[in-house]
Amino acid sequence: MRDYGDSTRQTILDAGDVASGPLSPDVPSMPAALQFSAADTNVSSATPRKRTGKSMSRRSGQAGHVEKSGKWYVVRYWIDVPGQPQRAHKRERICPVQGKGSLGKSARERKAKEIVQASGADTLEHFEKVVMSQSGITFREQSKVWFSHMSNRKSKPVKPSTLLSWDGIVSLINESLGDLPLAALMEDQSPIVEFIAEQHDEGKTPKTIRNYIQVLKAVVSNAKDTKSRRRLFPVPWDNEYLDIPAVGKQNTPCFTGEQVSQIVERAAGQYRVMFSALAATGLRFGEILGLQIRNVLDDCTRLRIVEKNWNGKQQHWLKTENGERIVELHSSMATMLRDYIGDRKSGYVFPNEEGNALSQTNILKRYLHPILIGDEETPGVTGRKAGGHAFRRYRNSYLRTNNCPTGLLKYWMGHSRKVDMTDVYDKSPEDSAWRVEMAERLGTGFTVPSCTECTEKEKEATGAVASK
Numbered sequence: 001m002r003d004y005g006d007s008t009r010q011t012i013l014d015a016g017d018v019a020s021g022p023l024s025p026d027v028p029s030m031p032a033a034l035q036f037s038a039a040d041t042n043v044s045s046a047t048p049r050k051r052t053g054k055s056m057s058r059r060s061g062q063a064g065h066v067e068k069s070g071k072w073y074v075v076r077y078w079i080d081v082p083g084q085p086q087r088a089h090k091r092e093r094i095c096p097v098q099g100k101g102s103l104g105k106s107a108r109e110r111k112a113k114e115i116v117q118a119s120g121a122d123t124l125e126h127f128e129k130v131v132m133s134q135s136g137i138t139f140r141e142q143s144k145v146w147f148s149h150m151s152n153r154k155s156k157p158v159k160p161s162t163l164l165s166w167d168g169i170v171s172l173i174n175e176s177l178g179d180l181p182l183a184a185l186m187e188d189q190s191p192i193v194e195f196i197a198e199q200h201d202e203g204k205t206p207k208t209i210r211n212y213i214q215v216l217k218a219v220v221s222n223a224k225d226t227k228s229r230r231r232l233f234p235v236p237w238d239n240e241y242l243d244i245p246a247v248g249k250q251n252t253p254c255f256t257g258e259q260v261s262q263i264v265e266r267a268a269g270q271y272r273v274m275f276s277a278l279a280a281t282g283l284r285f286g287e288i289l290g291l292q293i294r295n296v297l298d299d300c301t302r303l304r305i306v307e308k309n310w311n312g313k314q315q316h317w318l319k320t321e322n323g324e325r326i327v328e329l330h331s332s333m334a335t336m337l338r339d340y341i342g343d344r345k346s347g348y349v350f351p352n353e354e355g356n357a358l359s360q361t362n363i364l365k366r367y368l369h370p371i372l373i374g375d376e377e378t379p380g381v382t383g384r385k386a387g388g389h390a391f392r393r394y395r396n397s398y399l400r401t402n403n404c405p406t407g408l409l410k411y412w413m414g415h416s417r418k419v420d421m422t423d424v425y426d427k428s429p430e431d432s433a434w435r436v437e438m439a440e441r442l443g444t445g446f447t448v449p450s451c452t453e454c455t456e457k458e459k460e461a462t463g464a465v466a467s468k
Contacts, residue, residue, distance in 0.1 A: 062116060159310075169211065177192075189241060217235075290314055
């Protein structure tokens with residue numbers, strides 16, 4: 001111990017006396033040192049948090065332990081077993097101790113490693129397969145998580161119409177597979193096979209069944225670990241075993257020019273104008289339902305397509321970014337539309353009695369389908385039902401057969417013009433004057449009535465403009 005000397009030692013003692021209390025009544029006392037109770041000074045020792053559950057990140061791998069068991073050398077190793085919280089200590093034979101097939105020490109160790117590797121005991125795939133098999137999450141539970149995620153996705157927002165379709169599909173799947181644990185699909189896909197067979201027996205089309213299975217697979221693959229984002233149930237789908245019906249020829253009805261002429265002739269009022277406009281422009285049904293008068297330009301010779309209507313809701317976006325465009329009208333169609341709009345300055349071009357957008361379903365059931373199917377007195381135009389897209393296919397086909405420039409056709413139809421570099425370099429659709437000229441030159445291919453309420457007899461008196 002270091003000796004500070006007598007003088008220094010006395011100074012320290014004097015300071016201690018001052019700190020402990022006053023030397024006399026005239027000298028103020030120094031504050032006493034802070035005092036703590038013994039209980040307050042007892043600090044519990046830090047206890048490391050106990051790790052629970054299985055984790056591959058805490059495993060360094062294993063080569064197996066080689067030992068002699070009777071007449072055989074065996075390797076022992078640990079492996080995860082479904083349904084057990086602890087790993088099993090498994091044993092497999094390597095070779096006989098002596099005689100035919102016996103191996104040296106290095107060869108035994110090498111073969112032991114091969115046995116361990118072949119078992120998959122140290123692989124992430126085997127670990128996830130075993131651990132996830134203990135999870136009790138069902139398809140119904142995961143479908144709610146998936147649908148919530150898709151409804152609120154910001155990177156690629158899903159359209160309301162698509163969400164509505166998915167909601168119906170999920171509800172249908174839940175009726176048969178809602179209580180099925182997703183982990184069960186890792187070992188047995190027969191419930192999916194039975195579901196597919198049921199849908200086929202009920203008369204569902206192959207395309208519809210494929211849509212169901214697409215949603216089912218999306219729900220299963222959406223189950224992921226919150227940290228690593230690895231799929232919890234990497235189901236090895238066996239499409240051959242699932243036996244999903246092949247999609248054959250799709251029903252894509254398309255009207256002819258003569259059929260369109262008959263349809264618009266039999267339609268009345270605003271539906272005559274609407275059907276004529278659909279065939280003359282190739283607009284999607286939602287686009288024409290959401291068309292506002294403010295977007296009818298240049299004395300009804302142009303339609304600006306920037307929004308659409310779905311299920312009575314106006315949406316300020318289109319199906320694709322290429323959908324935003326201006327479509328020029330033939331003079332006969334412009335005249336018909338101008339007479340129909342009259343003095344109106346705002347609102348929907350085709351409103352219902354309350355001024356709101358019309359319903360696509362009502363239009364098809366009440367007005368288009370009766371014209372197509374006919375009745376006992378009047379034969380139908382086609383004899384079978386068709387949707388509004390049949391007008392769009394007609395317009396696309398008509399423009400092609402009449403040698404409409406490809407770039408202009410894609411522009412008017414709202415299709416992508418970025419298939420190859422010739423599309424990217426083509427700026428001809430940006431020439432509005434040229435588009436007007438081409439619209440007049442190409443025509444519509446069907447007879448456009450000159451009035452909205454004319455009948456067959458009135459047509460002979462008033463005449464009709466045939467834009468050929």
